[in-house]
Amino acid sequence: MSLKNQQIERVVQVISKIPSGSVATYGQVAEMANLNGRARWVGRILSQLPVGTRLPWHRVISSSGRITNPNIEEQRNRLRQEGVTVREDRVSLKRFRWNPAHLPDGLPRSSEG
DNA sequence: CGAATGACGCACT
DNA sequence: CAGTGCGCCATTC
Numbered sequence: 001m002s003l004k005n006q007q008i009e010r011v012v013q014v015i016s017k018i019p020s021g022s023v024a025t026y027g028q029v030a031e032m033a034n035l036n037g038r039a040r041w042v043g044r045i046l047s048q049l050p051v052g053t054r055l056p057w058h059r060v061i062s063s064s065g066r067i068t069n070p071n072i073e074e075q076r077n078r079l080r081q082e083g084v085t086v087r088e089d090r091v092s093l094k095r096f097r098w099n100p101a102h103l104p105d106g107l108p109r110s111s112e113g
Numbered sequence: 114c115g116a117a118t119g120a121c122g123c124a125c126t
Numbered sequence: 127c128a129g130t131g132c133g134c135c136a137t138t139c
Binding site (some may be wrong): 025026027030037038039040041042043044045046047057060061062063064068069070071075091 | 119121123126
């Protein structure tokens with residue numbers, strides 16, 4: 001197992017822990033996987049996922065609450081299936097963002113709503 | 114090594 | 127909310 005492989009596994013592990021009906025941002029996942037600032041890499045990892053993967057990749061969205069996945073229809077369908085409200089390509093982070101309680105309380109997300 | 118690319122993120126206009 | 131610019135970093139050519 002190479003180092004990169006372990007990091008990828010970290011990311012996969014984090015994503016697998018996102019509860020149904022909630023979403024997490026790429027940056028959030030990166031931070032949880034000790035890859036602070038590597039949000040891009042998280043996206044790249046997701047793009048490398050096998051087609052039949054069991055990983056809930058659809059619960060990962062951009063920091064602005066938008067679906068940046070090329071398979072927007074697929075992701076939107078999956079999210080709605082879990083009860084997440086999706087408007088076009090946008091999800092309300094205020095309502096659906098996953099907060100595992102390891103994050104500080106004073107996060108600047110008052111602009112949501 | 115240099116240039117271009119990408120399922121990102123933040124600041125500015 | 128839309129558009130643009132810059133920073134970030136692994137991968138690809």
